[in-house]
Amino acid sequence: MRLTPMDVKRQEFKRVFRGLDPVEVETFLGMVASDLEEVLKSNKELKEKVQELETQLRDYKSMEKTLQQTLIHAQETSQKAVENSRREAQLMIAEAEMKGSQILDKARNDLTMMKEEIAILKAKKDTLANRLKTILNSELQLIKALAVDEEINPKIDSEEQKPVPTERTEIDEIIKSLDK
Numbered sequence: 001m002r003l004t005p006m007d008v009k010r011q012e013f014k015r016v017f018r019g020l021d022p023v024e025v026e027t028f029l030g031m032v033a034s035d036l037e038e039v040l041k042s043n044k045e046l047k048e049k050v051q052e053l054e055t056q057l058r059d060y061k062s063m064e065k066t067l068q069q070t071l072i073h074a075q076e077t078s079q080k081a082v083e084n085s086r087r088e089a090q091l092m093i094a095e096a097e098m099k100g101s102q103i104l105d106k107a108r109n110d111l112t113m114m115k116e117e118i119a120i121l122k123a124k125k126d127t128l129a130n131r132l133k134t135i136l137n138s139e140l141q142l143i144k145a146l147a148v149d150e151e152i153n154p155k156i157d158s159e160e161q162k163p164v165p166t167e168r169t170e171i172d173e174i175i176k177s178l179d180k
Contacts, residue, residue: 008032129178136175 011028013020 002035133175133178136178140172140175 013024013028
């Protein structure tokens with residue numbers, strides 16, 4: 001039977017001739033001492049358990065704080081990474097636009113240079129065609145002059161004569177093709 005504080009307060013001892021029964025008192029005190037010893041031992045164990053639980057609680061609170069700080073740091077790092085990625089993407093877009101603009105400007109410059117080269121080549125072609133016409137006309141006039149000369153001074157050998165009308169027709173066709 002476990003003793004409570006009320007049991008101790010209500011305990012009555014038999015009265016004997018010279019006071020209380022010493023055996024009963026000693027038996028009761030032994031029970032009280034035994035129960036009190038168990039209570040003190042239990043109290044000591046509970047205090048140790050409380051101390052251990054408080055230590056664990058501090059450790060858990062410390063871990064919780066560390067986890068919260070880690071979470072906050074991870075969120076900040078994530079936000080910084082997103083911001084850096086956005087900035088990097090904007091820089092890449094700006095760089096691509098700049099390169100595109102440079103390529104377009106180069107293409108325009110190349111086109112202008114090609115047009116100028118084409119104009120120069122056309123002018124050279126026209127100059128060459130005019131010179132060729134001039135040469136062919138002078139050759140044609142020379143042939144006509146030779147033909148007139150042969151009509152005036154006919155040669156004895158008819159085999160050496162070349163057919164002039166055919167050559168004139170060919171030269172006229174060449175001149176006409178150059179005019180085109």
